[in-house]
Amino acid sequence: MRSDASEVYRRYLSAVMLHGHAGARACDLGATDLYALNILQLSGAMSPGALSDRTGLTTGPTTRLIDRLEQAGYVRRVPDPDDRRKIVVEPVAGPADLDRVMAPAREKIGEILRGYGPEQLDVLFDYFTRATAAYQEAAEDLRAM
Amino acid sequence: MRSDASEVYRRYLSAVMLHGHAGARACDLGATDLYALNILQLSGAMSPGALSDRTGLTTGPTTRLIDRLEQAGYVRRVPDPDDRRKIVVEPVAGPADLDRVMAPAREKIGEILRGYGPEQLDVLFDYFTRATAAYQEAAEDLRAM
DNA sequence: AGATTTCTCTTCTCTAAGGAAGAGATTAGG
DNA sequence: CCTAATCTCTTCCTTAGAGAAGAGAAATCT
Secondary structure, X not given: OOOOHHHHHHHHHHHHHHHHHHHHHXXXXXXXXXXXXXXXXXXXXXXXXXXXXXXXXXXXXXXXXXXXXXXXXXXXXXXXOOOOOOEEEEEOOOOOHHHHHHHHHXXXXXXXXXXXXXXXXXXXXXXXXHHHHHXXXXXXXXXXX | OOOOHHHHXXXXXXXXXXXXXXXXXXXXXXXXXXXXXXXXXXXXXXXXXXXXXXXXXXXXXXXXXXXXXXXXXXXXEEEOOOOOOOEEEEEOOOOOHHHHHHHHHHHHHHHHHHOOOHHHHHHHHHHHHHHHHHXXXXXXXXXXX
């Protein structure tokens, strides 16, 4: 049963999203929290104000969003040395719930990737890199609308 | 700058998730709605009861979830010919907001994929297919916990 | 056929999350 | 030096969404 390529890719994306949601749900992590966490993982540490912009939230909810993430151990607040009004929110790489929950999937994917040869892996990681940029741009465009 | 492979993949996943969230947000689609939509796209049409199980919601919220999705034009209710109590919720492939919003990203990805040769595409789609199954299994396991 | 079970949908209630406005603190500019 | 602007955080309010319980309809079993 050879499905259409577009359909294969659609299902692939759905599976990735679905797994992400299921993981967040398993950690009692809200959708916006996961969203913010992805932003921080992708773009690195930033101030609460910048995170407000990115998430589209106003500053009030953002503060409590950071509170939740900090309390759950995913990020931490670090004072900005240059501007003492500011704070930098940086993601913490640690054995938090989300990592534990994601581990089985990472293992499965690792297993799959180990089945490829070097030049095949080059192709795959070339794609990963390009696709990351593409999705990042597309998300940026969406945000601007 | 050759980053660690695991890090590249992490960022890739973050970008995919981020784009999905941004798209949902642009369509005023709630997190659970997107979650359910992914389930339907991945597993095909199912009854509201089955969708309740998958989403982890009770039947009440599920009904209104389907109401929202139906009203927004993403799914439709079809009576089950075998059991007239039942209803089948099937995803509607149409020019809904989400498709329109996702279009730029699909175009970018299409552009990237067109840059590969036939055997490279075979590798990529082999990966997509395997990864879909892996994530689907992992999500299933998460749901069971 | 009658009783039980199954399935969807409705209603009510409650919690969680977001918006708006403003306070407090710090920096920049005249 | 003093005013204005910037940034984070707090407080209050509103609303979307989830749970619980039950009603109504249809299938299954005895």
